[in-house]
Amino acid sequence: MFRLDGKTALITGGSSGIGRAIAELFAEVGARVAIVSRRLSAGQETVAHLTLMGGQAIHIQADVTSEADVRRSLDATLDRYGRLDIVVNNAGVNRRVALEATTDDDWGETFDVNARGAFLYAKHVMPRFQAQRQGCIVNIAGLLAVKGGAGASPAFAASKGALLSLTKSLAARYGRDGVRVNCISPGFVPTESNRRLIDDAPDPAARRREFEAGYPLGRLGRPEDIAYAALYLASGEAGWVTGINLVVDGGLLAK
Numbered sequence: 086m087f088r089l090d091g092k093t094a095l096i097t098g099g100s101s102g103i104g105r106a107i108a109e110l111f112a113e114v115g116a117r118v119a120i121v122s123r124r125l126s127a128g129q130e131t132v133a134h135l136t137l138m139g140g141q142a143i144h145i146q147a148d149v150t151s152e153a154d155v156r157r158s159l160d161a162t163l164d165r166y167g168r169l170d171i172v173v174n175n176a177g178v179n180r181r182v183a184l185e186a187t188t189d190d191d192w193g194e195t196f197d198v199n200a201r202g203a204f205l206y207a208k209h210v211m212p213r214f215q216a217q218r219q220g221c222i223v224n225i226a227g228l229l230a231v232k233g234g235a236g237a238s239p240a241f242a243a244s245k246g247a248l249l250s251l252t253k254s255l256a257a258r259y260g261r262d263g264v265r266v267n268c269i270s271p272g273f274v275p276t277e278s279n280r281r282l283i284d285d286a287p288d289p290a291a292r293r294r295e296f297e298a299g300y301p302l303g304r305l306g307r308p309e310d311i312a313y314a315a316l317y318l319a320s321g322e323a324g325w326v327t328g329i330n331l332v333v334d335g336g337l338l339a340k
């Protein structure tokens with residue numbers, strides 16, 4: 086159960102945080118993994134770690150906002166492994182700017198990475214998935230795709246809402262071709278990009294407790310919480326699941 090033996094997974098942003106946890110877990114359950122990110126050193130370090138664990142992994146240095154890079158990363162994965170079964174659109178940015186301070190550039194970059202990157206991967210992988218009559222896309226959105234947040238960046242929230250809508254429309258269109266498309270919406274998971282929300286507080290321990298108190302399950306997320314959800318959606322056990330948004334948030338949305 087929940088094995089990915091013989092499968093190949095491409096994971097964008099697989100060199101840190103949630104993406105790295107997904108890459109580790111997928112490799113652990115038998116998948117061959119292709120990690121896409123811009124920084125070479127972090128990518129190579131992740132591959133070295135996965136290889137040491139006994140996994141099979143490559144890093145492809147690419148930017149998800151470049152259509153040429155997206156195509157090249159898909160080609161490189163196919164050249165290396167000869168097949169592709171799963172794409173996880175995990176790369177994301179959050180500039181954390183309030184409405185008044187949001188520039189066109191902030192809005193554009195946020196949508197470019199968070200929504201357009203996933204569109205580009207879907208567009209270029211779909212013909213292959215259709216031809217092989219199987220394939221699976223997992224998009225990493227965020228709780229803000231479905232829940233308002235007074236302190237949230239509007240560009241980030243809107244881009245994740247767009248990713249959720251993209252997920253549903255692709256699921257409806259390509260289900261008949263054997264392709265499943267799903268979404269995960271994490272709550273707050275401290276990672277490289279957002280740990281400073283806690284660390285930069287005058288009293289980081291108090292800030293952490295404050296955040297934790299908001300969650301019915303009494304703790305913040307861990308990258309592996311999201312990785313387990315991604316594994317479920319990518320696995321054969323989720324064979325009748327498409328178009329969903331799996332909220333993994335310690336119960337926050339239920340409040």
Ligand SMILES: NC(=O)c1ccc[n+]([C@@H]2O[C@H](COP(=O)([O-])OP(=O)(O)OC[C@H]3O[C@@H](n4cnc5c(N)ncnc54)[C@H](OP(=O)(O)O)[C@@H]3O)[C@@H](O)[C@H]2O)c1
Pocket residue numbers: 097098099100101102103104121122123124125127147148149150174175176177178179198225226227228270271272273274275276277278279
């Ligand atoms: N952590 C949370 O609390 C949380 C909550 C809700 C949703 N999410 C979503 O979960 C996903 C992962 O978040 P995280 O916290 O793990 O982020 P992270 O630690 O900042 O990692 C982001 C990853 O994406 C890569 N990346 C960023 N821009 C890219 C680009 N243009 N092209 C290729 N790769 C790019 C980064 O590598 P390079 O910089 O080397 O390219 C890095 O590997 C994101 O989509 C995020 O919005 C996270």
